[in-house]
Amino acid sequence: MQAGPSDHRIDHAAASPQAWEPGDPLHRPSDAALFFRAWLDNPLRAGAIKPSSAGLARAMAARVDPSVPGPVIELGPGTGVVTAALVERGVDPSRLVLIEADPVFCELLRERWPRALILRTDAYTAPAVMRDLGIPAAAVVAGLPLLVRPPGDRLRLVLDCLRQATPGAPFIQFTYFVRSPVPAPRPGLRAHGSAMVWRNLWPARVWTYRLTDRRPARVRR
Numbered sequence: 001m002q003a004g005p006s007d008h009r010i011d012h013a014a015a016s017p018q019a020w021e022p023g024d025p026l027h028r029p030s031d032a033a034l035f036f037r038a039w040l041d042n043p044l045r046a047g048a049i050k051p052s053s054a055g056l057a058r059a060m061a062a063r064v065d066p067s068v069p070g071p072v073i074e075l076g077p078g079t080g081v082v083t084a085a086l087v088e089r090g091v092d093p094s095r096l097v098l099i100e101a102d103p104v105f106c107e108l109l110r111e112r113w114p115r116a117l118i119l120r121t122d123a124y125t126a127p128a129v130m131r132d133l134g135i136p137a138a139a140v141v142a143g144l145p146l147l148v149r150p151p152g153d154r155l156r157l158v159l160d161c162l163r164q165a166t167p168g169a170p171f172i173q174f175t176y177f178v179r180s181p182v183p184a185p186r187p188g189l190r191a192h193g194s195a196m197v198w199r200n201l202w203p204a205r206v207w208t209y210r211l212t213d214r215r216p217a218r219v220r221r
């Protein structure tokens, strides 16, 4: 069918880096172009128009203690800017479990960190994935656009991930908003927000959540 004059749809497949074949690093578009393509395809899932800055990525990684044993789980790694900061911080790539929904990002991550476990799936299944790993996680680091989900889902994700982690382990998440994206602090869950990281589009804060000794209240469905 021919496009009429009123048909203003953009042919993203032709115009975007989607045409790039994974496994062809020489002709790979830049991370920024891949990210923009992801945003065009699914803005709510991408949650940003470009990857986080190295400064924000390092601020996230700084909250992970690489000497604590166990896997380090990353939710929504995108093109891997936080992943790179975790490795720079001293986390061996073989400890990384990267859970990402976007297939193109998954291919890119596989190319960059072949020793990491890369799962193309919904990050909200992370608690089940972590349970199946059979080893408590040292930390969970997330770049998810949490606010597209109801508050109960966000809280359940954090609590259920932390229950599969080493006692005292952090769940680390950034947000462009001042307030915590998870309804916390609350009984059983501590929350700490960082100072603003200005060198990022948009400026962001890093929130760290940890279980306390008190039993967390049940989250209503």
Ligand SMILES: C[S@@+](CC[C@H](N)C(=O)[O-])C[C@H]1O[C@@H](n2cnc3c(N)ncnc32)[C@H](O)[C@@H]1O
Residues within 6 Å of the ligand: 038, 045, 046, 047, 048, 050, 051, 052, 075, 076, 077, 078, 079, 080, 081, 082, 099, 100, 101, 102, 105, 121, 122, 123, 124, 142, 143, 144, 145
């Ligand atoms: C705001 S971007 C952050 C990317 C990267 N961490 C960074 O800081 O540059 C959000 C990422 O989460 C992924 N994502 C969003 N929702 C997801 C879900 N439910 N399951 C898995 N990945 C998801 C997106 O594909 C995207 O890569």
